[in-house]
Amino acid sequence: MSATPHVTEDVLGLQQDHAGGGARATQAKPKLCLQDLSLHYKAVAGERLLALDKINLQVSAGEFLCIVGPSGCGKSTLLYLIAGLHEPSSGKVLMDGKVVERTGTDRIMIFQEHGLFPWLTVEENVEFGMKMKGIKKAQRREQTHEYLKMVHLQKFQKSYIHQLSGGMRQRVAIARALATEPDVLLMDEPFAALDAQTRDLLHDELERIWAKTGRTIVFVTHNVREAVRLGDRVAVFTFRPGRVKREYKINLPRPRHLEDTAVAGTARDILNDLREEIDKSLQAEYEGGKQR
Amino acid sequence: MRRAARQFAFYALLVGVWALIARLHIWPPYIVPPPIDVYNALKDGFEDRSLLIAIGVSSRHMLLGYGISVILGMFLGICLAANQYLEQTVGGLLVSLQSMPSICWLPLAVLWFGLSENAILFVIIMGSTLSVTISMETGRKQMPKIYSMAGRNLGARKWKLFYHVLLPASMPYIITGLKQGWAFAWRSLFAGEMLSLSLGLGQRLNAGRDNNDMPQVIAVMILIVAIGYIVDGWLFRSVERRLQHKWGLLPST
Numbered sequence: 001m002s003a004t005p006h007v008t009e010d011v012l013g014l015q016q017d018h019a020g021g022g023a024r025a026t027q028a029k030p031k032l033c034l035q036d037l038s039l040h041y042k043a044v045a046g047e048r049l050l051a052l053d054k055i056n057l058q059v060s061a062g063e064f065l066c067i068v069g070p071s072g073c074g075k076s077t078l079l080y081l082i083a084g085l086h087e088p089s090s091g092k093v094l095m096d097g098k099v100v101e102r103t104g105t106d107r108i109m110i111f112q113e114h115g116l117f118p119w120l121t122v123e124e125n126v127e128f129g130m131k132m133k134g135i136k137k138a139q140r141r142e143q144t145h146e147y148l149k150m151v152h153l154q155k156f157q158k159s160y161i162h163q164l165s166g167g168m169r170q171r172v173a174i175a176r177a178l179a180t181e182p183d184v185l186l187m188d189e190p191f192a193a194l195d196a197q198t199r200d201l202l203h204d205e206l207e208r209i210w211a212k213t214g215r216t217i218v219f220v221t222h223n224v225r226e227a228v229r230l231g232d233r234v235a236v237f238t239f240r241p242g243r244v245k246r247e248y249k250i251n252l253p254r255p256r257h258l259e260d261t262a263v264a265g266t267a268r269d270i271l272n273d274l275r276e277e278i279d280k281s282l283q284a285e286y287e288g289g290k291q292r
Numbered sequence: 293m294r295r296a297a298r299q300f301a302f303y304a305l306l307v308g309v310w311a312l313i314a315r316l317h318i319w320p321p322y323i324v325p326p327p328i329d330v331y332n333a334l335k336d337g338f339e340d341r342s343l344l345i346a347i348g349v350s351s352r353h354m355l356l357g358y359g360i361s362v363i364l365g366m367f368l369g370i371c372l373a374a375n376q377y378l379e380q381t382v383g384g385l386l387v388s389l390q391s392m393p394s395i396c397w398l399p400l401a402v403l404w405f406g407l408s409e410n411a412i413l414f415v416i417i418m419g420s421t422l423s424v425t426i427s428m429e430t431g432r433k434q435m436p437k438i439y440s441m442a443g444r445n446l447g448a449r450k451w452k453l454f455y456h457v458l459l460p461a462s463m464p465y466i467i468t469g470l471k472q473g474w475a476f477a478w479r480s481l482f483a484g485e486m487l488s489l490s491l492g493l494g495q496r497l498n499a500g501r502d503n504n505d506m507p508q509v510i511a512v513m514i515l516i517v518a519i520g521y522i523v524d525g526w527l528f529r530s531v532e533r534r535l536q537h538k539w540g541l542l543p544s545t
Binding site: 083085103104105108109111113115116117118119120128129131132133160161162163176180 | 438439445446449457463535537
């Protein structure tokens with residue numbers, strides 16, 4: 001499948017074909033296909049820093065892929081490449097077999113800092129993508145209400161963003177992303193800044209929404225347990241340059257919970273694998289070599 | 293309500309002290325006229341319409357000069373923010389020009405345009421364009437990148453991205469710029485009007501001096517302060533408040 005020697009596939013957990021949730025795909029053609037994707041950064045000193053090194057990954061339609069890695073492994077950058085917000089130095093991203101060249105509403109990002117527009121109300125934020133597409137106002141409103149209902153925020157449609165809590169903001173961001181009807185949701189540590197209870201709740205909501213809408217999700221996190229809690233598959237990234245170290249198929253039954261022993265056990269195994277990379281990143285930080 | 297009462301008491305006291313000083317005749321009335329003379333000057337000015345005309349003429353200067361400044365300033369600011377080379381060259385020049393008091397443009401304006409309305413407009417434009425430009429540029433540069441990324445991600449490109457994302461995202465800076473631009477324009481206006489024969493408020497002020505008519509001088513000054521306060525304190529502040537309410541910024545009172 002790939003030229004990188006690091007890629008192997010482990011199968012952990014229970015063997016179960018239909019592990020609950022949306023339209024699980026067993027099609028031959030992947031939704032997303034990353035081929036030898038590399039990215040160089042220009043560091044401050046002028047030398048080029050290799051952020052991503054020949055990433056090869058495939059994501060099937062309807063699949064929930066989680067990417068974990070230490071900070072600085074380029075996992076967020078990968079999402080920007082898929083979204084078309086950054087250009088790769090080499091390699092390519094294929095979506096339904098077509099090369100991604102720029103941004104498109106078939107791939108929507110959800111940012112850690114949510115990126116909602118403070119000058120718009122909740123409702124107007126959710127409508128934004130549809131408005132850009134030129135959808136008529138009446139239809140926009142109708143769909144907006146539907147998605148706000150999905151994230152349980154219909155009462156807050158006229159609120160401004162600063163009036164909402166962190167968890168509510170992320171739910172608006174999810175509704176805004178879904179409203180453009182994307183095939184793929186790209187989630188960049190969306191729940192990292194939230195408190196534990198809110199995060200639990202949003203895990204449940206996300207799993208439910210995913211099951212209902214059947215979207216393909218690529219979810220980046222540094223929290224292994226969160227990855228196991230949510231993902232059909234977890235890809236572990238190495239520390240700089242980012243490579244796919246290993247992929248794990250998670251066949252635990254859904255709905256899952258963060259505190260399930262099976263989730264915790266699987267997470268521990270993956271974490272052991274990741275430990276080495278975290279150590280490397282810490283060492284780089286201690287040596288002051290942490291360039292961005 | 294309480295605040296209004298306090299303010300009223302303060303101004304009443306101020307006028308009272310002024311009346312008292314005038315009554316003591318320490319200085320002759322043509323140096324310190326009593327408040328009633330100033331009031332009469334205002335009343336006469338409005339009755340014979342000379343002050344109304346002056347306000348009208350000055351307003352027209354402001355609308356024209358400030359309007360051109362805003363359009364020009366925003367356009368320049370957007371160009372500077374978009375182009376690194378322009379920013380490094382023209383940007384530096386604009387910042388240094390900004391340190392020039394607008395009255396210093398006056399001799400040049402008179403030589404170029406004569407003692408005409410155009411000279412006044414020129415001084416206003418030179419005085420206020422740059423602060424609009426600089427705020428616009430700062431706004432476009434300081435705006436968090438995530439807004440433009442989120443906008444592009446949701447399908448906004450080029451003109452749509454500019455109109456629906458970049459422009460509103462830099463609105464707090466733009467409003468600051470417009471407000472500053474207004475303040476500079478207002479100051480420049482009188483620098484220009486004092487010199488020319490334009491029938492504006494500045495000219496009325498100067499006419500007061502020429503006629504040794506202190507009540508008129510003070511009356512015009514009060515008008516200038518009052519109009520400035522109304523526009524700045526009510527118009528701009530209410531726009532600012534609305535924006536701060538939307539964005540959840542703390543109101544700066």
